[in-house]
Amino acid sequence: MPFLTHNAWLPAFLPLLAGTLIFVLAAFQRQNKALAMGLSLMGTVLALLASLGLLFSRMTQPETLLHGKFRWLTTGSFDLTIGWSVDNLSAMMLVVVTFVSLLVQIYSAEYMAHEEGVPRYYGALSLFTFSMLLLVLADNLLVLYMGWELVGICSYLLIGFFTFKPEAAAAAKKAFIVNRIGDFGFLLGILILFYMTQSLEFHAVTEAVAAGKLPGILLAVACLLLFCGPIGKSAQFPLHVWLPDAMEGPTPVSALIHAATMVAAGVYMVAKLMPLFAQATSPLFGSFLVLDAIAWIGGITAILAAAIAVTQNDIKRVLAYSTVSQLGFMMMAMGMYQPVMEAGHLHGIVPLGYTAGLFHLLTHAFFKAMLFLCSGSVIHAVHSNDMREMGGLRKYMPITALTCLIGTASISGFPFLTAGFWSKDEILLSMWEAHSPLFWLAAIAATLTSFYMFRLYFMTFEGSYRGHHEAQSIHDPGWLMKGPLLILAIPSVVAGFIGTPWTPPALHIHGFLHFSGHAAEKGHEAVAVAGLNPIVVGVSLTVFLLGLGLAWAMYSAQPKIKPESLAQRFQPLYQTSLNRFYFDEAYLLFVRLGVMGGARISYFIDKYLIDGLLVNGVGLFTIGSSETLKYSQSGRVAYYALAVVGVLVVLVLAFIWLGLGKVGV
Structure with missing residues (x-):
């Protein structure tokens, strides 16, 4: 069966196709239970037949390499590839997954007959089967x-x-x-x-x-x-x-x-x-x-x-x-x-x-x-x-x-x-x-x-x-x-x-x-x-x-x-x-303590560091600085003249002090 050996990805692709079609039809308000069930079953039946073919190929021709890949992304000198490979282990698992999935879907036809959302159910089942088959085929x-x-x-x-x-x-x-x-x-x-x-x-x-x-x-x-x-x-x-x-x-x-x-x-x-x-x-x-x-x-x-x-x-x-x-x-x-x-x-x-x-x-x-x-x-x-x-x-x-x-x-x-x-x-x-x-x-x-x-x-x-x-x-x-x-x-x-x-x-x-x-x-x-x-x-x-x-x-x-x-x-x-050895209670307690402890730390940082120091601190510093500087802007000329004279006196005294220092007095 040369076609299968060169297309070993088919068992995974068929349920993917079925699941995609089911969800696309559902998106266009085609909520048909029988159609969804039929598509899902058809995809899984074909996937099972393909899986059986691959298993038979591995049993009769173990030396045949069932492998393929294509380039997905290139980053620098490294190529990311999507590849598939079928060895004896994966061939066995392909049959197990598709066989059990098919029987579960047949069983569901009666079990889920009176439930709402059956197309969504069968679409998810098909994608679930695809996901496991993708995992099994991965190289x-x-x-x-x-x-x-x-x-x-x-x-x-x-x-x-x-x-x-x-x-x-x-x-x-x-x-x-x-x-x-x-x-x-x-x-x-x-x-x-x-x-x-x-x-x-x-x-x-x-x-x-x-x-x-x-x-x-x-x-x-x-x-x-x-x-x-x-x-x-x-x-x-x-x-x-x-x-x-x-x-x-x-x-x-x-x-x-x-x-x-x-x-x-x-x-x-x-x-x-x-x-x-x-x-x-x-x-x-x-x-x-x-x-x-x-x-x-x-x-x-x-x-x-x-x-x-x-x-x-x-x-x-x-x-x-x-x-x-x-x-x-x-x-x-x-x-x-x-x-x-x-x-x-x-x-x-x-x-x-x-x-x-x-x-x-x-x-x-x-x-x-x-x-x-x-x-x-x-x-x-x-x-x-x-x-x-x-x-x-x-x-x-x-x-x-x-x-x-x-x-x-x-x-x-x-x-x-x-x-x-x-x-x-x-x-x-x-x-x-x-x-x-x-x-x-x-x-x-x-x-x-x-x-x-x-x-x-x-x-x-x-x-x-x-x-x-x-x-x-x-x-x-x-x-x-x-x-x-x-x-x-x-x-x-x-x-x-x-x-x-x-x-x-x-x-x-x-x-x-x-x-x-x-x-x-x-x-x-x-x-x-x-x-x-x-x-x-x-x-x-x-x-x-x-x-x-x-x-x-x-x-x-x-x-x-x-x-x-x-x-x-x-x-x-x-x-x-x-009570299952109280594992759920222990984990819940651990999560609660962790979450509450983290919440308290987050509250402290938010209130006292971010709001208190950064946000409010910057605001208070700005207000204080403006309060201090506002007295320098009184609007009276006499105050401005006094400030200029004061600055000049300070500068003259500074030059005199520096000059005396140079002559060694």
């Missing part, structure tokens, strides 16, 4: 940053879509502002790399770093600043607070944000820049500072978000914190490495978790999109987000219940039969191979994952109905909503089989996504034994059963343990988790 840091910021802008528009809801407006602003913090660090990192290497292209920057153009400490600082971007976009500690509130947008938007676009951008960026991060050592702080930071921030995020999710009662909030936790798992995997020593010197690293993190990103996109769409079907039926007002819905919504159970089993790591088991098992193996203490932290987080996800399933679909909505009117949605659920259920199970020990090498994810750095082949061999380590498999099975058993004992139709009694017994811990 340099400039284009990556452009896509990065456009993703943030589109998320702001979609999270705040319900303009009549103050909560949605507040959530949109919160997401935008929190991400600005991380993006500022990201931009500083890009500027440092550009200043030191005089290039923004990925391969050129990596080669310049390998050639020693950046001192170790400066490279470490630049990479840590770059990682600030993923801390924000992928909702890592301490900038994780925006993502749970993003659920205020339409549920299909939540599915897209949490599965294939915004939060995936951070993990993708870390993977894309891994050749750079892998070289970021600092003699001042020790070896591989950046990878250690990535791993530990991911570990803290995974356990923290899981500990919060176990007490939440809003179905979408539970899923939101599960996303934060799973992103933490991916970051932990990205930070796993093993030093390679030759003749007593550090030669490079074995990236033990690189492919595992990307594998989990792939499987997570499918089952998390399905789980959010399941929650949308439930909310659509019972008109409530609160799981305490649900229960017994399996009888009324069998297809939604089945797909939710599949998603729950997959994210919890149901052994051998789900995609989530294989990808999470590889993450645990990478930590085991790295001898990292994070292995046990990840095991605890995995136990909590199994618990809170089966808690969600039991509270929603088992037992008796506890809601206020008429039970007999509750039913599965139409096929426009059920269809995407059933389609997503398939990869939620089978996608994991591209990473099993018995998968043919030609189809194995490790053969397709391998790290091209030092000791890459050794790293490939180390991680490819995922399902064969009995200790890791035993831990995976144990944590799954432990979480499931505890959830069943507390939230099944006939619970053995009363959740209320446990909450009462461990009241401080329960309240801390329920």
